[in-house]
Each structure stands twice: as C-alpha cells, then as structure tokens.
Amino acid sequence: MSVDEESRPARAKRLPREVRERQILDAAVTVFSQHGYHNASMDEISDVAGVSKPMIYAYLGHKEDLFAACIRREASQLMAAIADGVHAEAPPDMQLWHGLRAFFRFVGDQRESWRVLHRQATSQGGPFSEELLAMRTRAITLVDALLVRSATSRGHTATQSTEALAAALVGAGESLADWWLDHPDVPEKVVASWLMNLVWMGLGNLVDGAVWTPTGE
C-alpha cells in the first residue's frame, strides 16, 4: 500500500530450478549441521537458502526427503574423495594410509558435511536413519573389502571377523575425527598417522616405541 515502486529492494532474479535446488541443499546442510535434524526448522532452512518454504517442498519434498538428499550428496562426496585417494594396486598398508588421509582431509575441509553425516548418523528416531545407516554400511563394506583382500592375499580365509574389524575401524576414524574437530591445531597428516599406527602396528608395538612409516610417498 503506497510503497514506491522504485524503493523496492533489488529482488533476487528468477533462477532455474537446478540452481535453487543447490542453494536449498547448501542451506539445509548448514542448518542440519548446526542444530541437528529435529531442531532444524524448515523455516530457518528456507530463510538461509533465501527462498520461501513452499519452494523447498516443491523441489525437494518433505523434511525427511530433504535430509535424505543432503545425506546422499555429502556421503557421495566423501566416498568419492576416499576412492580418489586410494590406488587399488598399492599394498594394503598404503591403501589404508591414503584412505585415511583422504578421509581426514575431507573432514577438515567440509566440517559441515561431516557434522551432518556423523553427528546424526547414530541417532535414531526417524525413518531417515535408513539412509544414514546405508551410507555407513557402504563405508564399512569398503574397508571390509580391503581387509579381505589383505587377508586372502596372504593365504588366509576370510572370516566374519573382518566385517567386525571394519566396523571398529570406521568407528575409530569417526571418533578420532570428532576429537580432531576440537583440536584443529593438529595437522591432518599427524592425526592420520596416529590412527594408522594404532590400527596397523597396534598398541602392543607402539608402547615399545615402534612406528609405522609410509614407504615411497
């Protein structure tokens, strides 16, 4: 009512769906990582994204769908980053080493992504947990495959224990990544080497002063 036409603030131009979807996903990752799934409100996400709520529903669907979409995107990036760092022909210890480094690099670079992937990962309470569980299972399967290859290449037969060990290893990585978030002054390479030494050498050797060092970096 009686607002001068010229005084209107410059409105964001109309943008193609593709672009808006990315904006919304970015905002969603930010908000989810800050407040967690339940305490994140669609209103805040729409606010951060710079669009109105119905746009989110039109493009990405309900809250659960939106969350699942975030998980899928971020998890894919994480997986890709790790797969990128690992060379399938390298010896097992080097594969593990480069996998760990790629993982920690990702966590360091994409803190928000990591938070939304992990902090929510274990918390149950929604149907969306399927999505997260599936992603985590994929990670464990990946590590499991590495272990199985290592074992069989030495002439051992694979056992159920490799899957369990893979789960333990993934958990160790997650937990250490969390610790790292609280100690950002430690370089990525150092953190990775700590974990590498733990899982490859074992505490039994570490307390005796032995260390694992990468060969042919």
Place this chain on the structure above:
Amino acid sequence: MSVDEESRPARAKRLPREVRERQILDAAVTVFSQHGYHNASMDEISDVAGVSKPMIYAYLGHKEDLFAACIRREASQLMAAIADGVHAEAPPDMQLWHGLRAFFRFVGDQRESWRVLHRQATSQGGPFSEELLAMRTRAITLVDALLVRSATSRGHTATQSTEALAAALVGAGESLADWWLDHPDVPEKVVASWLMNLVWMGLGNLVDGAVWTPTGE
C-alpha cells in the same frame, strides 16, 4: 458418572517417592532407547511408568532433566562395570582386555542402557548433549590414563597423541558394540578378542596371522 465402586480396577497403591522415581527412570530409559530423545513423548513415558505426567515433573523435572538423570544413572553403571573388571596392578594389555570384556558384557546385558547412552550420544541438538559429552569424555580420559601409564612405564614421555588414540579406541568400541547388536549370535568374548587383537597387535600383524592371547586368565 455412575461407575460402580467395586468395578474399579485394582489401583496401584501409593508408593514412596523413591520407588516411583525408579519406575519413572526405568520407563524413561526404555522409551528413550526405543524412539530417541526427540521422538519420545512424556505421555508415553508416564504411560509405561504407570504414573501420570505431573508426577514426572514433580519428581524428575523437565524433559531434559529427566534425560540427564537417565544418562547419569546408566553411565555410572557402565563406568562401575568397567572399573570393576579392571585390576589396576595388572599389565597394560590385561587391563585393556578386562576393560573391553566388561564393556561388552555391559552392552550385551543392558541393551537399552547402551542404546540410550550411545545412539543419542553424538547427536547434537539439545543442551543435554553436555551431559552425554561429559560422560564420553570421562570414558576417553579413563582409557587415556591407561595409555599414559603404559607409555611412561616403558620410559616414553606422554604426548597429545594418547588422548587422540584413546578417543579412537573408544570410538572403535562403540562402533563394534553397535555391530554386535546386529550379530547377537557372536559370543561376547569373541567380539572382545577381535577388538583386542586389532588395537594391541595391529592389522599389520594380523594379516600375517599373528594373534594376541590372554595370559593367566
């Protein structure tokens, strides 16, 4: 309105506060472990506990307080169980071994407790996360102390890495415990030995067929 006195169902007697508090906490642990913090409703908790909602507020306070009380109780039990299993004079590997066994025994026996402690542990979104974080930190500190004792007894000086390693170890335990919940057919001792071998011997030795075995059980 015209309900026969005699037809009333047998009402639970009036009980001392102490007893009701326990009933409420038990119910809360059950419900929280099933639905998670956010999806657990005070109505359901009061229902399961067999009391009315105002009783909960009178005795245990608001939802967050109630949750914190659950965490405190269950975490104390877990800590006590572990401390009970470990003998401070034993060599480091045996301390770790018995600690792990006590931990997995607890998880196996008190699944609900474990769920409410861990599944919610990493999920942020409430002020109550402080309570959980504090408990987890206590656990890490405990393991850290063990590592430091091991290292210094061998003449090494303690470094920041022990705390990180402790975090990794705790994470590995948590993750493996979760895996175990999905594979209940595996005996507790076996799971514990897998983790013990991983962290004490290291993968480097394991793929070569070496194993750690407890001495003087």
Place this chain on the structure above:
DNA sequence: CCCGTAGCCTACCGATCAGTAGGTACGGGA
C-alpha cells in the same frame, strides 16, 4: 500481443506435545 507455464510468495491450518492448574483420595498424627 496474448497465453501458458514455471518460478515464487504470503498467509494460513492442524497436529503434536511439553508443561500446568487445580482438584481428589489416602494416611497419620493430635
């Protein structure tokens, strides 16, 4: 120059639920 479609919004609904007001019954002490 019109019309369809796709981008985009304001303003609202309805359900769920934490938290409470205000009352009833029971028991023990005087």
Place this chain on the structure above:
DNA sequence: TCCCGTACCTACTGATCGGTAGGCTACGGG
C-alpha cells in the same frame, strides 16, 4: 474425629512447526 501433608489424577493451554492453499509475476513461444 478433624486436619494437614503428600501422593496422585484429569483435563486443559500455549507454542512450535511441518505442511498447504491459493494467487501473483515474469518470460518465452505462437
């Protein structure tokens, strides 16, 4: 027997928040 405190309840409110109805506006094609 009266009284008072404590155990305990039913029934409500207030707010938050997911989700939607309906409409407005720019733009491209005929």
